[in-house]
Amino acid sequence: MTTVNRQWLIAGRPNGRPLRDADFARAENAVREPGPGEVLLRTLYLGFDPAQKGWMENVGGYVAPTELGEVMRGSAIGEVIASNAPALVPGDKVVGRTGWQTFPTAPASDVQKIDNNTPLTANLGVLGTTGMTAFFGLSKIGKPFAGDTLVVTGAAGATGSVVGQIGKITGCRVIGIAGGRNKCQWLVDELGFDAAIDYKAEDVRERVRELAPSGIDVLWDNVGGKILNGLLGELAMHARVVICGGISRYELGQMPAGPENYFNLIFKRATMSGFIVLDYQSEFSWARARIVNWIEDGRVRYREDIQHGFENAPRTLMRLFGGENFGKQLLKVD
């Protein structure tokens, strides 16, 4: 067995600008044998989320602050190599926030054993925090009713694609907004969205007006900026606006002024609310079981974009901000 744990460390704070290679530094350390209650893992897959850039910047305050020089934080699937904890044995597969390192040693309580009956990589995506974000954000904040018009931005992404499909299961009419023809076609042809708008080629607000003349009942926003502002002008009475993310802001040096159309919330008696998925952690297991059933029934489909090679982790994270990923962004460590 190897004795070297390869790592990527945080070396820069990308506040107000895109990520660059110099924001990450490589390191090699000796593998640490597990102490009491700990396990030694071999990392198989890393999962990527736009929030990782925010963690490097220490914005938001919903996770502990990062330090320069610490191992880059992130979710991973690992195989237990050695265990000093009764609940896990070598060969078990686990998921947890073990970071960008090839052989992490972690408390067994920080990782979760993967059910062998589930598709392995789905535990970083549709059955992981991504799926939980879609499930709880939509059900608890969006509160959709059958017959509602649900509009989803970032719709072909890992989270947005699940939101739209749960919307369909709920009986909503679902319109997705995504970048490019291929992604829009996939939403309609494969996932059963009622319509999709290519924000790179079409006037989003005008198209929403055509497709949803009675307005938007539930607006799920992953992107913020101009698209959010336009859609706020197209709300139906008593609309619910779910602020999940705002990726169009994540690389900006200076934040734009607030969305001028927010005043429509008054006229439409609408609500706009943010949420953090981690607040629903105690309820994850039943939601996961529900999504497993939907996948088995063919009612939820998902797509994964798998890059290869541990050395490519920083570049893989960067893919999210240029829309290069098509589906949940993963990396096979190899």
Ligand SMILES: NC(=O)c1ccc[n+]([C@@H]2O[C@H](COP(=O)([O-])OP(=O)(O)OC[C@H]3O[C@@H](n4cnc5c(N)ncnc54)[C@H](OP(=O)(O)O)[C@@H]3O)[C@@H](O)[C@H]2O)c1
């Ligand atoms: N609140 C929470 O608890 C929570 C939890 C998880 C994730 N999130 C948020 O959910 C959102 C989606 O995350 P994800 O992991 O599912 O990523 P993702 O949607 O799979 O990937 C990001 C996508 O964002 C789109 N994008 C990038 N730059 C953009 C821009 N300037 N304008 C419009 N779209 C842009 C790209 O799609 P196109 O090709 O379509 O442009 C890209 O593929 C993020 O904002 C993330 O921060 C929130």
